[in-house]
Amino acid sequence: MSKKKRYFTLLLLSASLFGPSPTVVFAQHQVVIEAKSETLTSVLKRLERLSGYKMMYANDDVAGVKVSTSVKTTDVSKALDQILKGTGLTYTIDKQFVTIKKVPFVAASAPKGEAFIMQGHVYDESGLDVPGVTVMIVGTDKGTATDVDGRFSLKVRAGDKLKFSYIGYTNVIEEVRPVNNRKVMKVFIKPDSKSIDEVQVVAFGTQKKESVVSAITTVKPGDLKTSSSDLTTAFAGKIPGMIAWQTGGMPGALNESDMNTKFYVRGITSFQSGANTDPLILLDGVESSKLDLARIAVEDIESFSVLKDASATAMYGARGANGVIIVTTKKGTEGSVYTTMHYECVVSEPTRKIEVEDPVNYMKYYNQALLGRSNTSSPKYTQERIARTGSPNYPSWLYPANDWYNILFKDRTINHRANLSIRGGSAKVQYYSSFNYNRDEGMLKSDKLNDFKVNIVDNQFNFRTNLTIELNAGIQLQINSATNIDRYHGPMVDQKSAYYYAFNASPVDFAPVYPADDTYNWPHIHFGTTAASAVNPYMLNQQGYIERTRYSSTNRAEFIHKLNRWVPGLEYRLIASIVQSGYYDNQFTTRPYKYYLGSYDFETGKHTLNPDQYNVYSSKTLVKGKDNHSTDTRTTFEGRIYHTAAWGGKDKNMHQTAFTGVAQIYERTFTPISSVLNGLPQRNATFSGRFSYGFKDRYFVEANAAYNGSERFSKEHRWGFFPSVGGAWVASSEPWMKKLNKIIPYLKFRYSWGKVGNDGIITTPRYVYMQDIGIKNVGMFNNGVKANDPDPYSRNQVKFYGNPDIKWEIAEQNNLGIEAKFLGGLLETQVDVYREIRHNILSQRYVIPANVGIELAPLDNIGETDSRGVDLSAKIQHMFANDFWFILNGTLTYNRVKYKYIEEATDKPAWQRKQGHEISQAMGYIAEGLFRDQNDIDNSPRQDGDVMPGDIKYRDINGDNKIDVNDAVFIGFPETPRLIYGTSLFVNYKQFEFSTSFQGSGKRSFFINAQAISPFYGDHAMLKAIADSHWSEDNQAERPFWPRLSVDNIVDHNPQEDWTANAEVRKSTYFMRSCSFLRCTSLALAYNLPLKFVKRLGFKNVKFQLTANNPFCFTNFKLWDVELGSDGFNYPIQKTYSASINVNF
16 A cells, blocks of 8 residues: 555545444344435445445545435445446455446547537525635636626637636546536536545634634544543643643532533633632633533534634733633534444542541551650550550440541442434534433432431533524525533532541541440430530431532524625624523431430440530531522624635635634623622624635735724723634655655644734722722721611621723733644644743732721732743654554643742742742742751740740841741642643554553642641641651751640641741741652553444444542652642542443444
8 A cells, every 4th residue: 555545545534533443244134225416425334334334535526426226235336336437436355345446438429639618607505595605727827707696608629628727626627528428517516525634623613724823732632532421521631732630529510610520721820819810711602601511522523623822812912811721512413323422431430549547547647746745744545545446345436536537438439421323414414412320429428327327429411403404595594403411419518628637536436336225225316525515427418418510501502694696705693692590409308416426335235425515506307508509601603704715826825815803792791790780791793804814835924813892991992803813834745855755744834923802800899990998897896987877797898999991811822833744743742832921910909008098908900920931842653564552642841930920018028929929839948858956946046936946947038037927938849730732642452542641740739738637636637757757855857847746736847837827828848749740541442343243233332441530649658649739638530431332323
């Protein structure tokens, strides 16, 4: 097989990577095809599905060819003979591949050399006349163009070849063959769609890839496939330019704050904590939430693109300042019905469990901590108590040895995924419809005596229907409708902190539950506690349950009218969409009874219980609690106009132009509302346009502009103008590059600059130019309130002073990109280097002294940030044989954001000024180790706290011989990842498919909250890491994991470890860790049943697959899953093992 053919085959197989896989053995099955004036492409696709053979052809060869035939045979060769009869095409069969190509044709009906006038008519794929099509006699400079009705006439000779070209469409070459003296020709052209890689999704449309001047990443939907019901968990390491990481694994996120993934396009570039830093998400052109993106099934996605620079996002105006994610779902196709069914069973468990010290050693270390700090103290736990704890000679509740994690949580859960999709249609109506169901369970155990379950159970239902309706020639209606419904059942207590509840309970001071005594022996659960009413984490989860429901419905209608009859290349579109979402819950609560052990008779075995002092509020039954509800409605009206043209040169396409104009009005309403102003509809208007010009298919320039209006600003600043420009040069198309074509077949350089506005600068206040007055509680003293005030403990307060000078936040971006292919396409790379200056960042102006009478810091544009980074992607693909090939992908994203300018207090030390430092970099104290002895303490700078040998020693930065807030400096890497990278491999060998992917992170620091993990204090358990590595008289290591033990919180000895003790957060390097890791995110092995066997079952393809997600991770941090960072007690990230079946018929 030639290199060209092998390369074409490789592309074909790559495009169908996650569809039915090719097989080697083919049975002879009945092929029945009825076609009446149907495009050859459609007929060949039907033949491919019925026979199992792969049809390969050049689009130019089959473009515009229509056939009418009736086929009924078991022989593929006979079927091809009938289908290709009279088309001028021939075929060859090689194993499971059929290659179709044109054959030379010599017309005999007209004498060769005799000139005559050929008349013709050119139609598009919808049967609409196409004016302005260039018609040229191949090898000459003679030609013409079709008129307003798509007709042409040209003086030709029999045997001449005519080339039909039109921008955005595949070139068609037809040979002149006047049959039976009829000198009329009908030609059909269709959009250029040789490969999905050759067409790029851009703002409000698509472009040929070589003409794109912007930074855009397109991801194959199959690359985002995981066993999770949340699509966003697959983003990290798969999308260059996307900074993403997992924050937990809790099922049933019904609001964005509960989602398990954070993701940002090219990082966070605004330092205002309340600013909108999320990308714009468009699902089928409709602005959607992150939850809606998370709910979409990979099987429904046709294309997934991320627009990253200003040139790509400028047309979206204020909504596109933080990047844009565009997801297009599948549409119907003309032909027979194609059905896909998928089911997957998923076993889920934590990637890493938190290890705590066993109860017996816990008591020993408690005594050590108590006596090590004070020689006058007595041990809390006697040797007898320690010896009896966990002993089988005594009731387990008498001397408890609680493993709270085992008591509260299951080891694993079983979840389910199922989906069904149907695709098909006629020439007039095409449809795609799907149904998806996900069931996820949590890890909580319910008490067997309860009449209700508290474990999380989340059921997701997703419905989607896409219709394409051909109303008339050149008039089309597209309708998209999708509905997501979540039904959640779970405990009243927030499960994001469930692991922390388990840590915050003594393993030995009380039992989870006690048996009834003679007094409190009526049927109920006797939850354990202490005389001091210690919190029982097992009881927390048994306080009732909550039923939550969230729905989201997206409906969109698009009317398309092509005006080629009047103006070649002109069309307009009218679009209306509405997105409605709602949330409501019902709470059912109870107040459990708690008891602590009063006495125990070792002779009789009887015991007495003492009721907790708060049992008077307890309840024997469930009661209806409060409920919450909210709604959100977003309506968008949009009009678009498109025009494309080409002229000049032999092929009449030396010059190419395209124009897109968009007008859009957006309105949002929601409930509940907090004020009159807050209840008014939110509105935004955008007018945008794009003009592009191409010369000789290798030089391209483009200009974009958006004129955006926002109600948030005063009249002087309400409207913003945001331009962008860009250019691209396809160097590989230069004549002098042709000699390098085998080494570098494709090489492109592009550059863009632009500005994009952002009005999502802060959530509250909504109108930044208006004053906002609210109520402030002032405690139990009448601080200046009126004597007759109905609420004497509150007063009015100016919440916001209003500032008519506040301006748009503006992102000014520069992007330089290189795209290249090497060695005949074996290696593909794309590199983008960018810089963004974020101007006019809005934040509180804290530099105003309090004595001027301003109680709350006002808002203003006070700073700028400087963001720089690199996005890199690479792909290696090679085919060893028709049934043996691989694809290796790699991505790397590097992003660094610094303060370029920010208003700061003039008396702040130089080493604490933010300018030049990264915006998410922590400030804190440099820990130099631990105090060795009392002499070391006496000769070191003074630091607050009850300091002893073995406590943390900090560096005196300013040399004033004391440790205070002035000694804090910027420490570590930023707390958001600076570096994200990933790699994936897919191998196909005969019926087998193997895939694996890895994702890593680096240049990120996080800090362990020493207050939260301090052992013993507040009934805390003791981490095994602390037990294994802490300072003691016997272990005076220079830097153990934990300093000297204490039953008090660490901040009593090292107050510098109290992050929030000062106006600004201060941490320390002692508990700073590097969030560097390499995680295997996926391992999968699939097997496609032989086609011979599948055909007998009446199917087209059956595939079985085993998958493991997050099975292992390489890292030096072992306390909890390193990707959680500081939030180690969050609901743990999950690793899953699944088995699935996929059936097509």
